[in-house]
Amino acid sequence: MTLPAITFSDDQAEAYDRVSAELLAMGVDLGNGGLAPPGEGKSSVLAVMGKAGSGKTMLLASLYKDLRAAGVEIVSGDYESRRKKERRSLAVLAPTNKAASVLRLRGVPATTIHRILYTPVYDPQYEAIAEWLSGNLPRPKVEGLTDIALDRAHAFFQSVPSIPGALAAAGLRGSDFIKGWKRREEPLDIGFVDESSMLDDRQFEDLREIFPTLVLFGDPAQLAPVQSNGMVFDQLGPTRKLTLQRIHRQTQDNPILDLAHALADDQLGFDDFEDMIRQAARRDDRVQWAERVSSDLMARSPVLVWRNVTRIKLIAAFRNAHGAPEDELLPGEPLICDGIELPLKHRKKRIDLEARGLIKGAQVIYLGPGKNEGFAKLHVVGAEEPQVSAASIIKIEKPDEEEPFIPAAAKMGAAFLHGAAVTIHKAQGSQWSDVQVFAPDLYAAAQAGRSEAGIPLWKRLAYVAITRAESRLHWIVRNRLALPKTPLGTTDLIARPAPLELQTEE
Numbered sequence: 001m002t003l004p005a006i007t008f009s010d011d012q013a014e015a016y017d018r019v020s021a022e023l024l025a026m027g028v029d030l031g032n033g034g035l036a037p038p039g040e041g042k043s044s045v046l047a048v049m050g051k052a053g054s055g056k057t058m059l060l061a062s063l064y065k066d067l068r069a070a071g072v073e074i075v076s077g078d079y080e081s082r083r084k085k086e087r088r089s090l091a092v093l094a095p096t097n098k099a100a101s102v103l104r105l106r107g108v109p110a111t112t113i114h115r116i117l118y119t120p121v122y123d124p125q126y127e128a129i130a131e132w133l134s135g136n137l138p139r140p141k142v143e144g145l146t147d148i149a150l151d152r153a154h155a156f157f158q159s160v161p162s163i164p165g166a167l168a169a170a171g172l173r174g175s176d177f178i179k180g181w182k183r184r185e186e187p188l189d190i191g192f193v194d195e196s197s198m199l200d201d202r203q204f205e206d207l208r209e210i211f212p213t214l215v216l217f218g219d220p221a222q223l224a225p226v227q228s229n230g231m232v233f234d235q236l237g238p239t240r241k242l243t244l245q246r247i248h249r250q251t252q253d254n255p256i257l258d259l260a261h262a263l264a265d266d267q268l269g270f271d272d273f274e275d276m277i278r279q280a281a282r283r284d285d286r287v288q289w290a291e292r293v294s295s296d297l298m299a300r301s302p303v304l305v306w307r308n309v310t311r312i313k314l315i316a317a318f319r320n321a322h323g324a325p326e327d328e329l330l331p332g333e334p335l336i337c338d339g340i341e342l343p344l345k346h347r348k349k350r351i352d353l354e355a356r357g358l359i360k361g362a363q364v365i366y367l368g369p370g371k372n373e374g375f376a377k378l379h380v381v382g383a384e385e386p387q388v389s390a391a392s393i394i395k396i397e398k399p400d401e402e403e404p405f406i407p408a409a410a411k412m413g414a415a416f417l418h419g420a421a422v423t424i425h426k427a428q429g430s431q432w433s434d435v436q437v438f439a440p441d442l443y444a445a446a447q448a449g450r451s452e453a454g455i456p457l458w459k460r461l462a463y464v465a466i467t468r469a470e471s472r473l474h475w476i477v478r479n480r481l482a483l484p485k486t487p488l489g490t491t492d493l494i495a496r497p498a499p500l501e502l503q504t505e506e
Contacts, residue, residue, distance in 0.1 A: 012055050015242040026213045033070045035088045047216040047233045050244030052467040053257045056217045064108050076109045089189040095198040097357045097382035098430040114359045118181040126177035133157045181351045195429040197222040204232045222464050255284045256473045260466045263459045270446040277475045288474045292482040295321045298420040301432035304465045306441035312397045314421040317481045328407045329366045332488035334419035337362040342412045357383035358414045374410030379493050424465045435469035439477050
């Protein structure tokens with residue numbers, strides 16, 4: 001079947017040409033497929049900016065495909081072939097597992113920024129399989145693996161260029177072939193970074209050290225990172241920023257994006273905006289005017305709020321509605337990773353946790369207690385190998401109480417908060433099919449009269465919250481919770497081999 005050619009808008013075509021010219025100056029000729037060795041001491045940073053629906057992801061995907069067709073090697077984070085000095089490479093990155101998984105669903109092999117900072121250390125006999133699949137070595141003989149198993153690995157890799165996936169098709173688990181992780185010692189080449197509005201200054205500097213050629217894709221209308229002076233785009237000169245203005249045809253009949261873009265009207269007040277939502281809900285099922293929060297939806301997509309007090313109250317109501325006991329979690333409860341609590345001397349253990357997707361802000365589903373005390377079995381949403389067992393410190397905050405109760409705690413490990421409700425700031429970089437936005441909090445932000453970068457805060461919050469919805473927006477107008485129709489469970493999660501143990505204690 002012949003796929004239709006991609007048709008760019010004028011601003012997309014201009015941005016494509018500008019990125020192509022930048023790559024040509026760095027030795028990569030997209031027009032003729034020529035690759036020159038990377039130049040010493042040369043560096044370049046470009047930003048491609050645009051609001052939701054402007055075609056940033058379409059442009060990124062097209063550039064990725066053309067770079068791959070030109071012979072540029074794709075570095076995905078799951079395996080890195082033996083380095084060739086003259087090779088040219090591309091890594092496509094996102095700040096969160098969920099954002100990376102959205103790109104992977106579109107055929108772009110993205111990984112997280114944390115993951116690209118580390119490289120996996122493979123068992124030598126299985127590394128030979130990886131090098132064979134990558135085209136660098138002849139077909140190996142591996143003890144314990146039949147020719148049929150190797151054929152399965154090869155067939156999988158031809159369909160999906162994932163080394164771990166191919167080895168899993170041969171009957172292996174991650175713990176069989178990955179023996180650990182090490183901090184990247186050598187720089188890479190070209191880096192594309194999606195959702196770049198989420199980058200803080202430290203991440204930006206890390207990326208500039210690793211990638212001589214860096215292209216940032218992001219939405220300047222989102223919220224700046226917490227404890228930051230602004231977005232990384234602000235550090236670039238005007239000639240380093242490309243802006244996509246046009247909203248594409250396939251998004252123009254989307255009432256969710258219509259509402260998001262309506263927020264750009266300087267004269268629009270909160271009450272008028274709610275009237276627009278009410279009218280949109282009457283015309284289109286993709287917008288829902290809701291009197292109650294759905295506790296069923298909260299199990300997999302959090303309610304988005306502005307205030308922490310609202311978040312804590314909604315979490316307590318969710319757990320109470322599901323009959324969750326105070327002293328333990330139920331399988332299926334959602335969690336949000338709040339970082340890694342490990343002393344500096346345990347650097348390797350931190351790398352193990354972060355490389356498996358347990359980075360700050362990661363969405364996780366609790367599967368049950370692990371084999372060892374303080375361990376929990378977890379499903380990391382959006383991770384390529386989602387099921388792990390890790391030393392965990394799980395904190396459940398309660399209304400009107402300063403200290404959270406802790407149903408599970410190791411001496412050190414990955415820390416978690418409950419994930420049935422999250423702040424809009426923490427929701428950046430993620431998308432869900434159905435998104436519930438708690439409107440009373442946005443009304444409170446409007447009443448507070450606060451602004452950010454010259455824009456009313458409630459509008460920035462509303463824009464980010466609304467654009468997290470892939471299919472349906474639920475605008476919640478009352479502080480009420482509907483009782484669940486189905487119990488919590490884990491049957492909706494993809495079945496995987498036994499979870500990989502992440503040892504974080506002596």
